[in-house]
Amino acid sequence: MAKNWKTKLIHPEVHAPEGFRSLADPVYRGSTVVFPDAASIRESWNPYKDGYTYGVYGTPTTLELAVRVCDLERGFRTHITPGGQAAISLANLSFLKAGDHILLPENIYGPNRKFCAQVMRRFGVEVEFYPAVDPKQGAAAVAALLRENTRLVWCESPGSITMEIQDVPAIAEAAHRAGALVFIDNTWSAGVFFDAFAHGVDVSVQALTKYVGGHSDILLGAITVLDEEAYARVASTHQIVGAVASPDDCSLALRGMKTLAVRLKSVEESALTLARWLAERTEIELVLHPAFSSCPGHEFWKRDFTGSAGLFSIVFRKQFTRSQVHAFIDKLELFAIGYSWAGVTSIVMTYDLEGTSGRPDYGSRLVRLNIGLEDVEDLRRDLEQALAGLG
Ligand SMILES: Cc1ncc(COP(=O)(O)O)c(C=O)c1O
Numbered sequence: 001m002a003k004n005w006k007t008k009l010i011h012p013e014v015h016a017p018e019g020f021r022s023l024a025d026p027v028y029r030g031s032t033v034v035f036p037d038a039a040s041i042r043e044s045w046n047p048y049k050d051g052y053t054y055g056v057y058g059t060p061t062t063l064e065l066a067v068r069v070c071d072l073e074r075g076f077r078t079h080i081t082p083g084g085q086a087a088i089s090l091a092n093l094s095f096l097k098a099g100d101h102i103l104l105p106e107n108i109y110g111p112n113r114k115f116c117a118q119v120m121r122r123f124g125v126e127v128e129f130y131p132a133v134d135p136k137q138g139a140a141a142v143a144a145l146l147r148e149n150t151r152l153v154w155c156e157s158p159g160s161i162t163m164e165i166q167d168v169p170a171i172a173e174a175a176h177r178a179g180a181l182v183f184i185d186n187t188w189s190a191g192v193f194f195d196a197f198a199h200g201v202d203v204s205v206q207a208l209t210k211y212v213g214g215h216s217d218i219l220l221g222a223i224t225v226l227d228e229e230a231y232a233r234v235a236s237t238h239q240i241v242g243a244v245a246s247p248d249d250c251s252l253a254l255r256g257m258k259t260l261a262v263r264l265k266s267v268e269e270s271a272l273t274l275a276r277w278l279a280e281r282t283e284i285e286l287v288l289h290p291a292f293s294s295c296p297g298h299e300f301w302k303r304d305f306t307g308s309a310g311l312f313s314i315v316f317r318k319q320f321t322r323s324q325v326h327a328f329i330d331k332l333e334l335f336a337i338g339y340s341w342a343g344v345t346s347i348v349m350t351y352d353l354e355g356t357s358g359r360p361d362y363g364s365r366l367v368r369l370n371i372g373l374e375d376v377e378d379l380r381r382d383l384e385q386a387l388a389g390l391g
Contacts, residue, residue: 206221211309
């Protein structure tokens with residue numbers, strides 16, 4: 001059929017030569033997926049079984065990221081979501097119903113806590129928090145709180161901000177004995193330093209925003225599961241919730257993954273160097289780095305982890321006031337002040353834990369450091385001059 005030039009803008013008759021083989025992962029954007037004929041039309045959220053049917057259920061770019069994260073986490077299948085918190089919410093929504101009881105550690109990532117305490121409770125889920133300040137007591141605390149209707153137990157190791165390492169295998173054993181599932185926020189380990197599934201976890205969630213992305217320029221999340229049943233459960237909820245990740249962001253995450261190993265190695269070494277140096281400073285009471293014996297649950301890190309990331313916290317001695325801690329942060333030149341972590345830039349953040357339930361009494365003296373890829377001696381000198389400013 002002869003076409004008007006305007007029609008040809010939409011249905012072109014000319015194409016670039018095929019056969020371009022690039023080292024970069026292509027970006028496939030698309031809502032509509034074109035079927036070859038009417039007989040091929042089908043509606044399925046399972047692209048692994050039925051092929052592609054609609055952009056919401058996956059594009060080659062989102063699924064390429066999914067299979068690679070899954071391989072890294074040694075799972076069965078991975079779902080990609082538009083942010084780490086979206087992965088957390090979707091994991092909760094996929095497995096919970098009214099009447100279920102769930103347990104979360106007191107030190108879990110704040111928005112996960114809020115999602116459960118506010119949204120899941122509103123939908124009839126009984127939400128309870130277990131103590132995590134003393135990781136040696138964690139499994140016993142979970143065992144004591146398990147009920148007949150406990151559907152799942154969340155873990156996060158190290159816990160957000162205060163960095164306690166959990167005895168995940170013991171918690172998993174107690175939870176499984178009671179018929180409950182175990183979910184973990186495995187973001188700190190990047191799915192690399194902690195093999196969640198080998199330690200009894202059933203569902204592993206990661207904010208790919210952090211180490212996989214690695215450059216503070218995307219928001220993505222992942223839910224990795226161990227079997228077809230769990231995959232289908234998350235997939236059907238994912239479809240209805242419509243938490244779709246952008247293929248452009250996924251392509252950046254795929255690029256980030258290629259340098260994950262070298263970035264992790266570098267930030268691990270730099271963080272250890274700086275944490276060692278900070279531990280010697282008279283201003284610092286406590287270094288909350290999982291590889292240090294001063295970090296609660298360090299023995300579980302030693303037993304279960306294969307390395308450490310670039311995120312840790314320090315606690316100033318009691319004589320330092322909130323405004324002195326702020327002055328220290330303001331004086332830093334190389335550390336950006338902001339939320340999030342795991343990018344190439346060093347970041348600093350402080351948290352006021354005064355009166356917070358379930359956290360050690362660090363008051364307003366805790367500072368969290370994300371170590372980036374800057375020269376470690378420059379970072380040390382920056383910390384030194386900021387500490388000197390405290391007088
Ligand atoms: C431990 C942890 N889990 C999950 C998230 C959520 O990730 P996102 O910011 O991509 O929603 C964060 C973000 O700070 C985090 O620190």
